[in-house]
Amino acid sequence: MGKGGRVLCIITPYLLTIASLVCIIFVGLGCTNSNSGTLNDLYFFRADLDNVTDSSTVTSKVTDALSDAGVKVDDGDITTALQEVQKQFDLMDFYTIGLWGYCDGNINNDKYNVTECSKPKSMFWFDPLEVWNLDQTGLENALPDGVEKTLNIYKSVSKWMFVAYIVAFVATIMELVLGVFAVCSRWGSCVTTLVAVVAFLFTAAASATSTALFAVISGVFNEKLKPYGIVGHMGRNIYVATWLAVAFSLAAGLFWMISTCCCSGRSPYNHKEHRNRAVTAEKAPYTYEPLGPYGTPYTNTNTSYPPTAPATGQRTNAYEPFRHV
Known part of the structure; x- marks a missing residue:
């Protein structure tokens, strides 16, 4: 087929690799810019605290923790106590979690308005005790055991998840660079296919880890903290982006593999051996x-x-x- 056929054979996996890279970039940009409505909708998990002061089913364990912190309240006045804590530490109505940081904001007319995003940080994990300043009031003792255990698991797994996304990002870029050399020969396609396999495995691993991790966190929040007026929700757009990255990466790897078996890029009409055979x-x-x-x-x-x-x-x-x- 010649060089022209070789180029056409490479275009499909190359475009699929670019699509996978774009999706991974969107996952990484989630919750990094408070002025971007598109990026604000890219989050793994959202904790709603809008109804935290409206809860009337808070247990006496929270009351004891508040008393240890110097805030004396009666069992029937727990709502007022939580309102005072919220004013003191300026708790926001919601918090969204991304790969590099988190954003917070207020809810107005059922509309989530992001106020501020944290500075991007590698190996990020969301610590509610620190972000909500609960560790300064003794309220960390009021958290159920299931929540504390889940947070410890989340802290460890989030580091692996971050590394997996970074490796997937780097491997996908290498896939694009090596894909240029794949135009020259099928050996280039072979090397690119190996890198594409690595990119797919880490993209799939990162996506599966984030989905499973925050599904567990959401379930624990809704089971253990809903009585306190704290509700957890998983995002949607970021999971669409990350699983699209997996699909594009898989398709690209398959097409890179196909390109190693066909479209060599050599023209049979210009080959020296062909001319010799014709003379003979x-x-x-x-x-x-x-x-x-x-x-x-x-x-x-x-x-x-x-x-x-x-x-x-x-x-x-x-x-x-x-x-x-």
């Missing part, structure tokens, strides 16, 4: 050609027709030698 094929087998003196091919220099007889006294051969070809 002009001579049919079992043919003879006359030989001149010393075994050289005989050339008839007599241009007259019919041939002129040899002069008198000259020696003539009884036969004319031929060379078997």
Whole structure:
């Protein structure tokens, strides 16, 4: 097919790789810019605290923790106590969690308005005790055991998740760079296919980890903290982006693999061996050609027709030698 066919064979996996990279970039940009409505909708998990002061089913364990912090309240006045804590530490109505940080804001007319986003940080994990300033009031003792255990798991797994996304991002970029050399030969496609497999595995691992991790966190929040007026929700757009990255990465890897088996990029009409075979094929087998003196091919220099007889006294051969070809 030649170079043109080779280029057409590479275009499909190359475009799929670019699409996968774009999706991974969107996942990484979630919750990094408070002025971007698109990026604000890219979050793994959202904790709603809008109804935290409206809860009337808070247990006496929270009351004891508040008393230890110096806030004395009666069992029937727990709502007022939580309102005072919220004013003191300026708790926001909601918090969204991304790969590099979190954003917070207020809810107005059922509309989530992001106020501020944290500074991007590697190996980020959301610590509610620190962000909500609960560790300064002794309220960390009021958290159910299930929540504390889940937070410890989240802290450890989030580091692996972050590394997996970074490796997937780097491997996808390498896939694009090596894909340029894949135009030249099928060996380039072979190397690119190996990198594409690595990119797919880490993209799939990161996506599966984030989905499972925040599904567990959401369930624990709704089970353990809903009585306190704190509700957890998983995002939607960021999971669409991350799983699209997996699909594009898988398709790209398959097409890179196909490109190693076809479209070599060599033109059969310009190949030296083809020209040699064509010249050799002009001579049919079992043919003879006359030989001149010393075994050289005989050339008839007599241009007259019919041939002129040899002069008198000259020696003539009884036969004319031929060379078997």
